Amino acid sequence: MRAKTIITLFAALTCILNSIKADCNVVTKKDWDGLEAVRVNYMARPVDLVIIQHTVSPFCKTDARCAELVRNIQNYHMDTLNLDDIGSNFYVGGNGKIYEGVGWLHVGAHTRGYNSRSIGISFIGNYNNDTPTTEQLDAVKALIKCGVDKGHLIADYHVVGHKQLIATESPGRKLYNKIRSWPQWMQDVSSLKQ
Incomplete structure (x- = not known):
């Protein structure tokens, strides 16, 4: 009886962790055939900061191509940069789909x-050249809202462009111009600097 209870509890815990992930x-x-970390x-959650960046890779429009690019990014991060996993928490393809990176629960290696x-x-692509789509x-925005609803982000979170925190062109001019119109965008990041 005790073994059956433990197995049932383990199965329930696995389902809960998979649903969070x-x-x-x-x-x-x-689903995109990524490697395990x-x-x-x-990560201690909830957090109050969302950093938007771009991959400076080719743009993708199809499920197959976007998944391939995310795999390539993970390979580069792990094999060349010697990271423990892919760097960002999430990736967004030109097909309007969000791809799990390290996800909500784990600390990334992006900034x-x-x-x-x-x-x-x-965002998968180079947004100095590419224009982010409405679908992306x-x-x-739906991912961030869900993050707030699920307790991963605080309700009054801030959005910043990668270049506001470190010396980079990321997220690219065309994407940066879009996020600057979002109500959660934080113009003055001096309070974030360490």
């Missing part, structure tokens, strides 16, 4: 000095 209509790491650090207190969302922008 794959919530918010995200294409899971398993070498090591993980858990030195801010990883343990933020969610990094990377709506998908990210």
Whole structure:
């Protein structure tokens, strides 16, 4: 009887953890054929900061191509940069789908000095050249709303562009121009600087 109870509890806990990991209509790491992390650090949640960036890779429009690019990014991060996993928490394709990176629960490796207190969302493409689609922008807004609803983000979170925190062109001029109109965008980031 006790063994059956333990198995039932283990199954229930596994279901709960999988639902947390794959919530918010995200294409899971398993679904895009991602590798498991070498090591993980858990994020203290909820956080109050969303950092928008771009991958400076080709743009993608199809499910197959977007998944391929996310795999390529993970391979580069793990094999060349020697990271424990893919860098950002989430990736958004030109197909309007969100791809799980390290997800809501784990600390990413996207913005030195801010990883343990933020969610990094990377748009697949180069947004100095590419224009973010309405589908991409709506998908990210829905992801963020879901993050608030699920307790991963605080209700009065802030959105910033990657370049506001470190010396980079990311998220690219065309994407940066879009996020600057979002009501949660934070213009003065001096209070965030360490």
